[in-house]
Amino acid sequence: MSRRLEEKPRIMMTPMIDVVFQLLIFFIVTIKQEDIFSHLDISRPAPDPNQREEQIENLIEILVGHLQTGFSMNGRIMTSDQLEARLRELASYDKKAPVVIKCTGQSLHGKLVTVLDICWEVELRNLSVFSM
């Protein structure tokens, strides 16, 4: 008893440490590493009847969903590797060339993203998406 009185008053740390540990365990258990996401910008101009007749120079036209699954560019069927090689070549002439990506209704969205990714890779940025 006499010893107690001699001691300095102390804050009880134990409950606080308990709470802090509980919180820590909660955060460690619930933390989830996030995927890193990329965004692929496109423009989607509304059909303008006045512009339809105009021929755009250097237009690159890619069809997604050709024969259900494939790609075609300016009418030629291609695999994604061929498409990449061709686009790289075209991009070396003109990086500002407008690219029009046409998608059929049944084509998978993943295919469109693949084409957009290839375009980003070869630094073609002027991308438009049309639906058929």
Add this chain to the structure above:
Amino acid sequence: MRKKLDDPEVNMTPMIDVVFQLMIFFIVTIKLNEQVNEDIILEDAVHGPVIQDVQDPRLFIVEVDRRGAISIHGKTHGASQLRNILATRRKRYGSAEFPVLIRADYRAKHQDVRKVLDVCTDVGIWRLDFVAVKEHKATAGRHRGDKGGGMVRR
């Protein structure tokens, strides 16, 4: 002399310091308000620009799942409801220049994604962003497993 009478005590201070540091780290990095549809598997796009932590409060995320259902913050909406929501936003912000992100499943058909695109175009939003995965951290190998290994591109 008094020390000897006491029970031997572990010095708690450094441990508490470390625990507090960890606590602060986790509290700062945790994201509680994210409501994304976990069932949506995104296509890979390793060359696209990284989405920075978007601070724009006007950011609008539309999700399209593999069956073509359109949802915002986990609530499914029809195309006409989406149009109303976007039109209201446009009116509120005074312009159509707010960021719209589309999180569409790679298995979704374009005809379903198109509905979102068409609504956006109708409302006057020209610039759209598709979200894709640049680097797998949480979902490592899930998408690739689906496609039989290797890169997604075929």
